[in-house]
Amino acid sequence: MFVSTKMRIFAVLTNHDGKHTMNKIQIFFGWLAMLLLFAGCQPKTDLDKIDALKKQVNKDLKTLNELNANAFVQLEKDFIVCDSLLQYLPEEELDGVFPQLQLVDAYIQQFKETCPIMQAEMDSTLTRLDLLKADAESHYLNDSLVAVYVVDEAQQVEKLSNQVAYFKDRLGNCRKDLDGLKKKK
Numbered sequence: 001m002f003v004s005t006k007m008r009i010f011a012v013l014t015n016h017d018g019k020h021t022m023n024k025i026q027i028f029f030g031w032l033a034m035l036l037l038f039a040g041c042q043p044k045t046d047l048d049k050i051d052a053l054k055k056q057v058n059k060d061l062k063t064l065n066e067l068n069a070n071a072f073v074q075l076e077k078d079f080i081v082c083d084s085l086l087q088y089l090p091e092e093e094l095d096g097v098f099p100q101l102q103l104v105d106a107y108i109q110q111f112k113e114t115c116p117i118m119q120a121e122m123d124s125t126l127t128r129l130d131l132l133k134a135d136a137e138s139h140y141l142n143d144s145l146v147a148v149y150v151v152d153e154a155q156q157v158e159k160l161s162n163q164v165a166y167f168k169d170r171l172g173n174c175r176k177d178l179d180g181l182k183k184k185k
Contacts, residue, residue, distance in 0.1 A: 046136055046143065046146045046147055046150050047133060047136055047137065049150050049154070050129050050132055050133045050136070050150060050153075051133075053125075053129055053150075053153055053154060053157045054126060054129050054130075054133075056157050056161060057122050057125050057126055057129070057157055057160065058126070060122065060157075060160055060161050060164045061119070061122045061123075061126075063164050063168065064115065064118060064119065064122070064164050064167070065119075067111075067164075067167060067168060067171060068111075068115055071171055071175075072108075072111060072115075072171065075104075075108065075171060075174055075175060075178065076108055078175075078178045078179075079101070079104050079105065079108060079174075079178060082101060082104075082178050082181045083101055083105075085181075086098065086101070097181055100177045100180075100181065101181070103174075103177070104174045104177055104178060107170050107171075107174050108174075111167055111170075111171075114163070114167075115167075118160060118163055118164070121156075121160060122160055125153065125156055125157060125160065128153060129153055132146065132149050132150070132153065
């Protein structure tokens with residue numbers, strides 16, 4: 001279809017019929033505009049991809065820091081309150097509440113252990129992306145090698161983003177569990 005359309009436009013433009021000269025010019029410029037539009041829709045360059053990866057890491061780092069500074073602190077306080085209320089619950093309710101609190105405690109411990117590691121990995125990823133961008137801009141690395149490194153870094157950024165999403169999701173679930181437990185008191 002693309003070839004036949006191109007050939008029709010070429011046939012119209014090469015036809016020296018005086019009446020349709022204006023239409024021919026409009027068609028030609030319309031065709032040219034479409035080509036320019038498609039040329040502008042080229043895939044991102046490696047430098048654009050590096051910038052997008054840096055933006056994603058910074059966004060995830062901000063989310064992680066907000067979780068750590070605000071939401072996680074409150075979750076830990078609420079856990080301590082709910083844990084101290086266990087002694088006042090009747091025995092039949094304790095069997096339903098205790099496993100939920102164990103899961104929240106496991107999440108808290110996992111977050112405490114993983115958060116500093118994730119922050120260090122994000123800082124390291126940002127440093128590597130900065131160096132990769134500098135090497136790509138200076139042509140220190142050839143384009144194919146830059147592309148390989150961009151793919152590797154994209155995988156690392158995706159892994160970190162998934163970890164942040166996991167902790168954010170788990171925080172919300174733990175928050176609901178503790179709110180439900182606090183209502184039982």
